Amino acid sequence: MRARRTLLLIGRHSVLIGLSAMFAAPFIFMLLQSVMPLDQAKTTALWPDHFEWSNYSTVFDRIPLGTYILNTLKVCALTLIGTVLSCVPVAYAFSHLRWKGRNVVFVVVLSTMMLPFQVLFVSQYQIFSTLGWLNSILPLTVPAFFADAFAIFLLRQFFLTLPSETIDAARVDGASELSVLARVVVPMARPGIMAIAIFQFLFSWGDFFGPNIYLQDERSLTLAVGLVRFNSDVARVGESNLTMAASVVFVLPLLVVFFFAQKVFIEGVTLTGSKG
Amino acid sequence: MTDAGDPPERTAARRVAARKRRLTVLLLLSPWLIGFFVFTLYPIVNSMYWSFTVKRYGVPARWVGLKNYEQLLGNDDLGKALKNTVYLAVFGLPIRIGISLLAASMLARPRRGNGAYRLLFYVPSVVPAVASGALFFFLLKGGGPVASLFHLFGAESPVWFADPAWAKPALIMVGTWALGDAMLIFLAGLVDIPRSLYEAADLDGAGRWSKFRHVTLPMISPVTFFVLLTGLIGVLQSFDQAYVFSQGVRKGRLTGEPDGSLLTYAMLQLRQFQDGRIGLASAMAWVLFLLTFAITMVLLASRRRWVHAASEGSG
Numbered sequence: 077m078r079a080r081r082t083l084l085l086i087g088r089h090s091v092l093i094g095l096s097a098m099f100a101a102p103f104i105f106m107l108l109q110s111v112m113p114l115d116q117a118k119t120t121a122l123w124p125d126h127f128e129w130s131n132y133s134t135v136f137d138r139i140p141l142g143t144y145i146l147n148t149l150k151v152c153a154l155t156l157i158g159t160v161l162s163c164v165p166v167a168y169a170f171s172h173l174r175w176k177g178r179n180v181v182f183v184v185v186l187s188t189m190m191l192p193f194q195v196l197f198v199s200q201y202q203i204f205s206t207l208g209w210l211n212s213i214l215p216l217t218v219p220a221f222f223a224d225a226f227a228i229f230l231l232r233q234f235f236l237t238l239p240s241e242t243i244d245a246a247r248v249d250g251a252s253e254l255s256v257l258a259r260v261v262v263p264m265a266r267p268g269i270m271a272i273a274i275f276q277f278l279f280s281w282g283d284f285f286g287p288n289i290y291l292q293d294e295r296s297l298t299l300a301v302g303l304v305r306f307n308s309d310v311a312r313v314g315e316s317n318l319t320m321a322a323s324v325v326f327v328l329p330l331l332v333v334f335f336f337a338q339k340v341f342i343e344g345v346t347l348t349g350s351k352g
Numbered sequence: 353m354t355d356a357g358d359p360p361e362r363t364a365a366r367r368v369a370a371r372k373r374r375l376t377v378l379l380l381l382s383p384w385l386i387g388f389f390v391f392t393l394y395p396i397v398n399s400m401y402w403s404f405t406v407k408r409y410g411v412p413a414r415w416v417g418l419k420n421y422e423q424l425l426g427n428d429d430l431g432k433a434l435k436n437t438v439y440l441a442v443f444g445l446p447i448r449i450g451i452s453l454l455a456a457s458m459l460a461r462p463r464r465g466n467g468a469y470r471l472l473f474y475v476p477s478v479v480p481a482v483a484s485g486a487l488f489f490f491l492l493k494g495g496g497p498v499a500s501l502f503h504l505f506g507a508e509s510p511v512w513f514a515d516p517a518w519a520k521p522a523l524i525m526v527g528t529w530a531l532g533d534a535m536l537i538f539l540a541g542l543v544d545i546p547r548s549l550y551e552a553a554d555l556d557g558a559g560r561w562s563k564f565r566h567v568t569l570p571m572i573s574p575v576t577f578f579v580l581l582t583g584l585i586g587v588l589q590s591f592d593q594a595y596v597f598s599q600g601v602r603k604g605r606l607t608g609e610p611d612g613s614l615l616t617y618a619m620l621q622l623r624q625f626q627d628g629r630i631g632l633a634s635a636m637a638w639v640l641f642l643l644t645f646a647i648t649m650v651l652l653a654s655r656r657r658w659v660h661a662a663s664e665g666s667g
Contacts, residue, residue: 089465092458096472099529102484103475109486120490162383169380175373183652185384188392189582190644191399192589192618194625195637198409199395222387226582230537233574237544253376267540274536278478307482316486323483330478335471338536342462342470342543 103327110320117317131321139302140295141325148298151216151287152280158220159227159276160269166223167231168257172243182232188225204290215290216283220276227272234268235261270341274334281330299326403634413631420635433617436520440616441587444524449579452531456538457568470539477532488526516613523614534579541575542568573659581651588644589618 109117110131112124135141169175170182204215238261246260247253262269287298297305303326310318378385403420405413424430455473459466476484491498492512502509510518545568553563569576617640624633 088458092465092469095455096469100472100475102479102487105487105490106479106483120496122490162387165380166384169377173377173380175377181381183648184388186581186648187641187645188388188396189585190641190648191396192621192637192640194622195399195634196392196395198630199398200391203391203394219387219391221383222391223384225384228384229582230578233578234540234544236574237541237571239546253380257380265544267543271536271540275533282478282480303480319482320486323480326480327478327483331471331475334474334478335467338470338474338539339467342460342539 103331106320106323106327109317110324112317114315114317117320118314128317131317132325135306135318135321135325139306139322141299141302143295144297144299144302145329147213147291147296148281148300151213151298152277154213154217155220155280156273156276158217158222159224160273162221162223163227163231163272164262164269165257166228167235168253168261170228170232171235172238172240172261173253185225185228189229201289210290211292211296213291213296216280216286224276227276230272230275231265231268234265234271238264267341270337274337274341277333277337278330399634399637402631403638405631406629407631407634408628409630416631420632421639423632424635424639427620429615429620430617433615433620436613436615437588437617439520440524440527441584443520444527444587445580445583447524448528448531448534448583449576451528452534452579453538453576455531456535456542457564459535460539460542470535473535474532476530484526484530492522513614519613534583537575537579538572541572545571577651577655577659581648584647584651585644588640590616 105122108122108124111127111129112121112131113126113128116125170178170185200215204210207214209215209218242264243256243260246256251259282300283298284300284304287301288304291297291301303322306322307319310316402413404417405415405420407413459470459473490496493499499509512522513519549567549571550563553567558566617636621633621636621640624630624636
């Protein structure tokens with residue numbers, strides 16, 4: 077019995093390690109390329125002849141990373157707060173409250189996801205221009221406080237998996253809808269809320285399109301824009317090792333954030349046993 | 353159900369309660385409502401108008417009626433792009449959903465090492481396209497590692513993205529690889545399932561598969577519905593991956609010639625945008641919208657059959 081369990085454990089980890097290697101491949105490839113000397117990076121070699129760590133100091137010299145990271149974090153933090161604050165109540169109204177026209181309005185919410193954003197973008201630019209918001213982070217952050225359809229939809233689906241008996245019980249006790257939401261629904265739906273927070277953070281960190289258009293001042297750029305501009309500069313001279321080094325700098329914080337966030341939201345829930 | 357039998361004060365109280373409930377709903381909805389009227393409605397109406405005009409950047413629109421839509425139907429590439437898009441949806445989506453659900457169910461429990469596995473599985477979803485694209489070109493090019501592997505078994509490697517027969521399967525493989533988002537959503541759904549349900553199933557003597565089939569699948573069906581619908585919208589709208597690889601083929605980074613086997617509807621639309629034909633691009637967007645909307649309605653109607661009744665019951 078014991079031997080069988082050990083075998084199962086070994087089998088499970090071998091499968092998972094094999095798969096992990098496949099999934100981690102782009103990152104490993106990036107790391108190896110980022111420390112190659114330039115003449116070798118232009119060949120098809122996989123392993124660096126010697127480790128050219130100075131590639132990283134070159135990247136740090138050429139990109140004002142500190143400023144870019146600070147700008148990016150500012151946008152990330154604001155959009156994350158905005159999305160969570162605005163989407164939780166809307167998703168609640170679409171899941172555990174009954175009202176006339178709910179299904180029709182919900183289909184309208186879904187519809188706003190179905191038009192390609194490029195089409196809406198031209199007019200949105202006009203709106204932001206009229207408001208005098210160009211060359212600021214306002215077009216990137218303010219809309220996040222007005223509930224994004226994707227996040228509403230995701231959160232609503234999570235709210236639907238919550239037992240309605242628990243929610244009804246709180247109502248029978250005379251709690252108002254707002255306090256049911258804050259004290260019963262939100263604690264139970266923590267994994268879902270964490271998920272939309274992670275998605276919003278990753279999206280804002282990686283978003284190139286919006287910041288590239290709305291931020292003109294060199295010192296206000298975000299990391300994603302800085303990275304793409306840096307890449308197109310070095311691509312002209314073929315310094316692909318520098319591209320990879322800059323990409324590592326771009327991705328590493330994301331992986332760290334993801335690692336801790338998933339730990340909190342998966343193991344936090346299971347360990348505290350809030351769901352019995 | 354009339355109020356006739358009730359004493360007037362009770363009717364009034366009920367009316368006050370109903371108004372209070374309406375106000376609560378309005379309050380909860382207000383972030384979306386305001387955002388919709390301020391940032392979204394005008395662009396939507398505008399793009400609908402533009403779809404009936406000739407419009408370029410910085411130039412006023414000129415009304416042309418249905419001409420854009422006629423031109424769209426007369427486009428040779430349209431059929432090809434639609435066929436490719438449908439192919440990617442029909443074959444790519446089920447694979448993507450199946451594998452990400454499998455990965456999530458293997459990694460949902462807080463076991464030693466699971467945190468690291470979740471992180472590694474998520475890597476392709478955050479790595480910049482330059483890096484993952486470079487890796488694929490490295491792996492798949494003629495004489496590269498994958499070709500050598502085929503040689504080892506005495507077989508000839510396909511030329512992947514440059515071969516019409518292999519381009520779309522290869523694209524699906526690349527897309528499946530970036531399944532981190534779907535996996536994360538399933539993970540959040542799985543840890544949400546009350547332990548007590550599994551304990552009850554254990555008492556009934558249910559096996560592993562039976563628990564998955566009768567507890568896990570129904571309980572996460574609302575989440576699956578989300579992954580399916582947003583995945584579909586993603587396939588219909590996305591152009592980045594197909595675009596990156598067809599560009600790579602064009603630049604000769606992979607051997608062979610493109611034949612439009614990677615052309616998607618969204619790429620066709622992007623092309624109009626880059627050429628500054630906003631009127632035509634808007635018309636294409638609205639055709640895409642109607643298509644997506646119709647499929648969504650079918651999915652919503654079918655939902656009652658497969659999305660768990662108890663959870664969707666209040667919804």
